[in-house]
Amino acid sequence: MENNNNRSSYIQYILGVFFIQHIRTILYHTLYRRFGGMVKNRFYYIAKIASSDAMYLQLVEWLSATQHLYTNSRQVHVHSKQNVEMPLSSEPHQVISIGPTINQNEDGNSSIKMIPSGTSVFFYKRHMVSVTLRSNIRSSMDEPSSDTLELRVYLGGKQLINDILKTAFQHHLSKTEENTKIYQTLPNCNIWVVQSLQRRREIDSVFLDKSVKDELIGDVNTFIRSKQWYRSSGVPYTRGYLLYGPPGTGKTSFILSLAGYFNKQICIMNLGRGVSDTSLYFMINKTPPNSILVFEDVDSAFTNTGNHNHIGQDDMGNKLTLQGLLHALDTLPNLDGRILVMTTNHIEKIPQALLSPGRVHLKVKFDLANHFQIKQMFKRFYENKYNHLLPALLKKIENNTVSTAQLQNLFINYRDDPTKITDSVLDEFISDSVLVNTHKTKYL
Numbered sequence: 305m306e307n308n309n310n311r312s313s314y315i316q317y318i319l320g321v322f323f324i325q326h327i328r329t330i331l332y333h334t335l336y337r338r339f340g341g342m343v344k345n346r347f348y349y350i351a352k353i354a355s356s357d358a359m360y361l362q363l364v365e366w367l368s369a370t371q372h373l374y375t376n377s378r379q380v381h382v383h384s385k386q387n388v389e390m391p392l393s394s395e396p397h398q399v400i401s402i403g404p405t406i407n408q409n410e411d412g413n414s415s416i417k418m419i420p421s422g423t424s425v426f427f428y429k430r431h432m433v434s435v436t437l438r439s440n441i442r443s444s445m446d447e448p449s450s451d452t453l454e455l456r457v458y459l460g461g462k463q464l465i466n467d468i469l470k471t472a473f474q475h476h477l478s479k480t481e482e483n484t485k486i487y488q489t490l491p492n493c494n495i496w497v498v499q500s501l502q503r504r505r506e507i508d509s510v511f512l513d514k515s516v517k518d519e520l521i522g523d524v525n526t527f528i529r530s531k532q533w534y535r536s537s538g539v540p541y542t543r544g545y546l547l548y549g550p551p552g553t554g555k556t557s558f559i560l561s562l563a564g565y566f567n568k569q570i571c572i573m574n575l576g577r578g579v580s581d582t583s584l585y586f587m588i589n590k591t592p593p594n595s596i597l598v599f600e601d602v603d604s605a606f607t608n609t610g611n612h613n614h615i616g617q618d619d620m621g622n623k624l625t626l627q628g629l630l631h632a633l634d635t636l637p638n639l640d641g642r643i644l645v646m647t648t649n650h651i652e653k654i655p656q657a658l659l660s661p662g663r664v665h666l667k668v669k670f671d672l673a674n675h676f677q678i679k680q681m682f683k684r685f686y687e688n689k690y691n692h693l694l695p696a697l698l699k700k701i702e703n704n705t706v707s708t709a710q711l712q713n714l715f716i717n718y719r720d721d722p723t724k725i726t727d728s729v730l731d732e733f734i735s736d737s738v739l740v741n742t743h744k745t746k747y748l
């Protein structure tokens with residue numbers, strides 16, 4: 305009897321607990337739904353940004369560079385990304401992000417962006433903001449990442465979210481403006497890839513004869529300003545340059561500084577590797593806007609086969625021919641005004657057709673260092689502290705015997721103390737350099 309009583313009070317107790325739990329759940333859900341949403345809407349706004357959105361990386365970049373994130377997470381999310389021009393897209397100049405981009409820091413070194421996984425908090429305009437990184441595990445590397453970044457602004461208006469996004473965008477712009485993007489084609493792939501972001505190179509950091517520098521900068525400047533003239537006169541809005549001369553004389557460096565000076569990007573193509581007539585046409589057509597197209601070591605294409613009807617090919621065996629190259633250069637529309645710069649150590653190997661006045665408007669020789677360049681370089685390198693050593697140096701190094709790259713090497717080796725560049729050091733340097741240059745200098 306007592307046992308039965310115990311059992312029924314036990315059942316009653318269980319039912320009671322169950323009933324109370326049930327009522328609590330119903331009350332919780334009803335109240336939460338009814339009032340929680342209201343409270344939530346009053347207290348915070350959320351913006352969700354998918355990793356496929358361009359804004360995602362801009363935010364990550366800004367957060368990791370400028371915000372001190374409070375978090376107890378011991379896990380960080382690493383971001384790097386590469387911008388790739390969309391292959392075979394009907395939309396011109398579309399840029400997509402696939403995989404990692406390595407950003408560069410002040411020193412020009414690569415830096416990878418990291419922000420903590422989970423939720424972190426920071427303060428923006430005196431408002432608390434939380435940022436939650438939700439990452440979904442991908443089953444394979446081919447599957448696009450579907451991470452999201454959730455931005456939650458507490459006790460602030462929607463405007464605050466707008467402000468944060470705008471600030472991140474401005475930050476991104478300022479970073480991009482400090483750098484020059486270097487695009488390259490991948491062999492056998494019809495895509496432009498951002499190969500690196502280089503800190504803008506100052507024109508003054510390239511030591512050239514003043515006349516050479518002024519002529520080139522002046523010409524590009526006139527070209528950029530003459531869009532209307534080209535339109536009204538019906539002349540194709542293109543400008544072609546050939547920079548030729550021995551290795552290490554500053555051709556590539558000058559292109560980089562030119563791009564920085566005119567706030568342009570650089571697209572480098574190597575005609576000798578994995579390019580066919582069709583892909584060349586496609587890639588020139590897809591050159592990202594506001595960029596300088598560069599055919600580096602253009603002679604290499606013409607030494608590959610010795611046959612101008614077959615100057616290269618892709619992996620499928622599709623040919624690149626001189627006609628195909630000329631056709632692409634002559635027929636593609638140039639809304640932006642195409643600037644093409646070709647470089648070579650062997651001008652004599654380039655067919656005249658490619659150098660015709662409609663294709664190459666200016667040929668500029670980059671020669672071995674003359675005394676003007678040596679002086680400029682020495683003064684800049686040693687910050688005018690050792691100018692008294694210059695006369696002896698110039699007496700030893702004759703005009704046009706060593707390259708600026710070789711000189712740069714010498715100065716780097718003695719960067720702390722140029723007084724250690726003794727006569728015997730100089731003699732050895734000059735004879736080594738001359739030996740190398742006479743072997744390589746088979747250009748006109």
Ligand SMILES: Nc1ncnc2c1ncn2[C@@H]1O[C@H](COP(=O)(O)OP(=O)(O)OP(=O)(O)O)[C@@H](O)[C@H]1O
Binds near residue numbers: 512709
């Ligand atoms: N005129 C110059 N002014 C400043 N730096 C130079 C100059 N020439 C060469 N250098 C330095 O030497 C190195 C190689 O130079 P760069 O690649 O510009 O030469 P290049 O003429 O393009 O050579 P190549 O014909 O082999 O492609 C770079 O580190 C660059 O900074």
